[in-house]
Amino acid sequence: MYDKSVAELSQGLREGQFSSLEVTRSFLDRIAALDGNLNSFISVDEGAALRAAEDADRRLAAGDATALTGIPVAHKDIFCTEGLRTSCGSRMLDNFIPPYDATVIHRFKRAGAVMLGKTNMDEFAMGSSNETSYYGPARNPWDTQRVPGGSSGGSAAAVAGRLTPAATGTDTGGSIRQPAALCGITGLKPTYGRVSRLGMIAFASSLDQGGPMARSALDCALLLNTMAGHDPQDSTSSTVPAEDYSEGLDRPLDGLRIGLPSQYFNEGLDTATGERVRAALTELQSQGATLVEVSLPNSALSIPAYYIIAPAEASTNLSRFDGVRYGYRCQDPVDLQDLYSRTRAEGFGEEVKRRILVGTYALSAGYYDAYYKKAQQVRRLIKQDFMDCFEAVDVIAGPTTIGPAFALGAKIDNPIAMYLEDVYTLAVNLAGLPALSLPAGFVGGLPVGLQLIGRHFDESRLLHVAHRFQQATDWHLRAPDTIGSEAAR
Amino acid sequence: MQLEPVIGLEVHLQLATRSKIFSGSATRFGAEPNTQASAVDLAMPGMLPVLNGYAVACAVKFGLGIGAQISRRSVFDRKNYFYPDLPKGYQISQFDAPIVGRGNFEISMQDGSTRSIGITRAHLEEDAGKSLHEDFHGQTGIDLNRAGTPLLEIVSEPDIRNAAEAVAYLRALHSLVTYLGISDGNMAEGSMRCDINISLRPMGNATLGTRTEIKNVNSFRFVEKAIHHEVERQADIIEGGGNVVQETRLYDADRDETRSMRSKEVANDYRYFPEPDLLPVVIDEAYIEAIRGELPELPTEKRHRFREQYGLSNYDANVLSDTRALGDYFETVVATCQSPKISANWVQVELLRQLNRDDTAIEHCPVSAGQLGGLILRILDNTISGKIAKQVFEAMWKGQGSADEIIEQRGLKQVSDGDQLETMVDAVIAANATQVAQFIVANEDKRKKLIGFFVGQVMKLSKGQANPQIVNTLLAQKLK
Structure with missing residues (x-):
């Protein structure tokens, strides 16, 4: 059961091959058996999941089902869930139970999906290894001594470990794509504004975007169908109509032009990973796509620009966590200043504090023009680079990461090395573009990802290309052995 | 040395919207604490602001009302500071690109003369909540009903020279905004609050002196008194050879004085930057014309x-x-x-x-x-x-x-019937022989006064209903 895709489960449920209750139970059992190793969940709500499964079975019986009715889904613990603790991976919100659902959660509930629980993540989505989580790191199912990536590491590990058929993630600088690549799953960061941010705890408002994480492009398309669409309560949500993203995925790739930026195949890229990515591109070429050399000349500026803009926005987004209304509050504050400083010193972890300090500095009087304003100018240049490329090509492709998953602890004390993890993913967020990572093969038994970047609101094309690739390859079907064998008992 | 006060006013005007500027909560005054505060107003995690279109319309009305430039593109910014009644840790305001630009405002003085006061800008922002320091046994209560109430901050040029002009300006502003229907103008409930920037300079001098800012004055009378007091205070300092310190001061109405607020205010760096949760407000010609059409x-x-x-x-x-x-x-x-x-x-x-x-x-x-x-x-x-x-x-x-x-x-109808009145006039003449005798020998001036006396007597007799003009005529005839 747990090895089935969302599409297969959806069909089986509607044909009555099995019930949602059975499906849900099988995944809950697997979580109970394996998550002690993976630590991919922060909260699991069995009772609510089973009740939702029963409701879904009634809808299925009544013929009132959507593609996701009865499908178990895990949500990154950054999406607020009514009545269920939403920690954002932080001590600050360890006791926070939202009285509302995020729009994304609301949409999944409306579709009849079953929420298994909330997945582990880097604290406030700040990290590329899941190691900044207050709840300890999620582990990579392919090698539990290695990181699953981050910040949506729990979601990626849970999907890869077959603890859930699908999950949600958020991506501010690569937080869906990088863990998807390191865990060997498919993850899509939609165009900025495609998926509502309401109820999604903000890290960097102008960069954050929620998206689907699943085993295949088709499954991601089914999830995106539920997630995408205008939300009048999110002013940055787009009014461009959402599409049926599962439609027309089987079309041939004839005429497709794929741009390969020279800057994404440089000396920083692990050789074996580069080879896997090139092989994947050759496969697409064999299906009728044309490969075109392109250039993103300002690409190297994306890391400095990102590490000004994202911390600047984060520094003020996180001001609300002050111990006054909800969340962590220090013991016996002597005055207001003490309440603020001890609550925040004790409630936030090191990486979060580092970024708040960087962001506060970047916005300070006298530094604003040199840092924040300059970074915004660079951001426009980076976006323009992409726009220029898209004059000549339909999709831009390259590696998602510089190499496969690294060992736990390898980079946690070296923020700069950690920040460089996202060298191929950050620019996409700065430009607001959609991008997808899909399994492209293995290096030393560890998965690596191919990244596809599209024009604004061209999610359909990315899913189409990824789906065609997955029709011809089986990288996305491979499951980690150790996890699989343990569960098969 | 003759000193000239230079005064500029910042008015915080509460706009008469039914809901808050970035949430659907009501803005009614006087509700139970925290009953008009939604998840957005409480800055719960993941909550986002949505701009109230009516607040924009109010700002545009004001701009058109003073003939100001309306920005085709204005931007909201975050003003960052920590305070318990500011739930997000930042106030959403407008910094670099306010919705209303430069304008001019004609005010009328008591003596009928008029003055023109420049308006530097007006921008939209949200109000903060209230900290309640009493009734909590050394602790502080927070009421967030007011948090997110829409404000239009109207900044004048330093064109005002005395308290009378300041009050005339505020009265005219009050009149304009209530005409426009964009505010109830209820000062007692804080719908119009005023910060006063004030400095002195030698008469005829072009450069400005060091200014102080008096915060949150909420009545015309207090504005007048605060200015009088502050002008005097600064004049004493300057004439005593001292220097005015740039600072924020509070007006204490009970003691009729201004006093320095804690100096931590001085070092504030608000780290303004564009609010990424809101799009720029883009206004086109058609929108402005539609609003213009609604102006009274x-x-x-x-x-x-x-x-x-x-x-x-x-x-x-x-x-x-x-x-x-x-x-x-x-x-x-x-x-x-x-x-x-x-x-x-x-x-x-x-x-x-x-x-x-x-x-x-x-x-x-x-x-x-x-x-x-x-x-x-x-x-x-x-x-x-x-x-x-x-x-x-x-x-x-x-x-x-x-x-x-x-x-x-x-039966209050005036008696204009000649016969009735003649009877009364005759009766009065008969009853006041002394005065009649005086009248006969009196000069013009004295006669006028005496006629007044007789008219008064007739009016009394008629219980005020006699037509005074006819009575006058009759008396004049009879006493000739």
Whole structure:
């Protein structure tokens, strides 16, 4: 059961091959058996999941089902869930139970999906290894001594470990794509504004975007169908109509032009990973796509620009966590200043504090023009680079990461090395573009990802290309052995 | 050394929207604490602001009302600081790109002269909540009902030179915004709050002196007193050879003084940057024209029209155009009785006096404009005298009926019948032989006074109902 895709489960449920209750139970059992190793969940709500499964079975019986009715889904613990603790991976919100659902959660509930629980993540989505989580790191199912990536590491590990058929993630600088690549799953960061941010705890408002994480492009398309669409309560949500993203995925790739930026195949890229990515591109070429050399000349500026803009926005987004209304509050504050400083010193972890300090500095009087304003100018240049490329090509492709998953602890004390993890993913967020990572093969038994970047609101094309690739390859079907064998008992 | 005060005002105007500027919560005044605070107002995690379109319309109305530039693209910014009544840890405001740009504002002084005050800008922002320091046994309570209430901050140029001008400016502003219907202008409830920037310089000097800012003054009278006090304080410092310190001060109405606020204010760096949760506000020509079409006649326009159409003095035109409702009332009275002059007097003297006495708003006036016009008609056609009319007006105020009904019921009709009046005049002459004797030998001046005495006696005899003109004529004939 747990090895089935969302599409297969959806069909089986509607044909009555099995019930949602059975499906849900099988995944809950697997979580109970394996998550002690993976630590991919922060909260699991069995009772609510089973009740939702029963409701879904009634809808299925009544013929009132959507593609996701009865499908178990895990949500990154950054999406607020009514009545269920939403920690954002932080001590600050360890006791926070939202009285509302995020729009994304609301949409999944409306579709009849079953929420298994909330997945582990880097604290406030700040990290590329899941190691900044207050709840300890999620582990990579392919090698539990290695990181699953981050910040949506729990979601990626849970999907890869077959603890859930699908999950949600958020991506501010690569937080869906990088863990998807390191865990060997498919993850899509939609165009900025495609998926509502309401109820999604903000890290960097102008960069954050929620998206689907699943085993295949088709499954991601089914999830995106539920997630995408205008939300009048999110002013940055787009009014461009959402599409049926599962439609027309089987079309041939004839005429497709794929741009390969020279800057994404440089000396920083692990050789074996580069080879896997090139092989994947050759496969697409064999299906009728044309490969075109392109250039993103300002690409190297994306890391400095990102590490000004994202911390600047984060520094003020996180001001609300002050111990006054909800969340962590220090013991016996002597005055207001003490309440603020001890609550925040004790409630936030090191990486979060580092970024708040960087962001506060970047916005300070006298530094604003040199840092924040300059970074915004660079951001426009980076976006323009992409726009220029898209004059000549339909999709831009390259590696998602510089190499496969690294060992736990390898980079946690070296923020700069950690920040460089996202060298191929950050620019996409700065430009607001959609991008997808899909399994492209293995290096030393560890998965690596191919990244596809599209024009604004061209999610359909990315899913189409990824789906065609997955029709011809089986990288996305491979499951980690150790996890699989343990569960098969 | 003659010192000249240089004053600029920042007015925080609460806009009359039903819901808050970035959430759907109500903005009603005086609700139980925290009953009008939503998840957005509480800055719960993941909550996002959505701009209230009506607040934008209010700002544009104001801009058009003072002939200012309306920004085709304005931007919201975050103003960052920590305070318990500021739930997000930042206030959403406008910094670099306010919605209303430079404008000009004509104000009328008591003596009828006018002054032009420059408006630097006006921008939209949200109000903070309230910290309640009493009743919590050394702790502080937070009421977030006010958090997110829409404000328009109106910044004047330092064109104001004294307290009288400052008050005239605020009164004119108050009149304009209530005309436009963009604020209830209720100062007691904090709908209009004022920060005063004030400095002194030697008369004729072009450079500005060091200024102080007096925060949150919330009545015209306090503005006047605070300015008087602060001008005096700064003058004493300068004349004593000292230097004014740039600082924020508070006006204490109870002690009638300003005093320095804690100096931590000085070091604030608000780290303004564009609010990424909101799109820039883009306004096109069609929108502006549509709003322009909704504008009522403005106070200045009405004042000019009242002078020309009704021949009113500057002063009368000012008073009667103070609010839209009063202007409308006056015009209905005129339409009924066709006499602008006497209407202006009645509205300004009797009506406003009664309204003041009963602390009633013109909107709730118990005597309708049509009824007052009806009363004035009876004066004009000599049915009653002006004096009797005041009695009738009192009765009308108490809801005892229309002018005609009251005159009829109480038999207050003026006596103009020559025979009846002649009988009375004869009686008065007969009863006051001494005065008649004096009259005969008196000079012109003395005679006028004595005629007044006789008229008074006739009026007394007639219980005020005698037609004074006819009585005068009769007396003149009889005493010749």
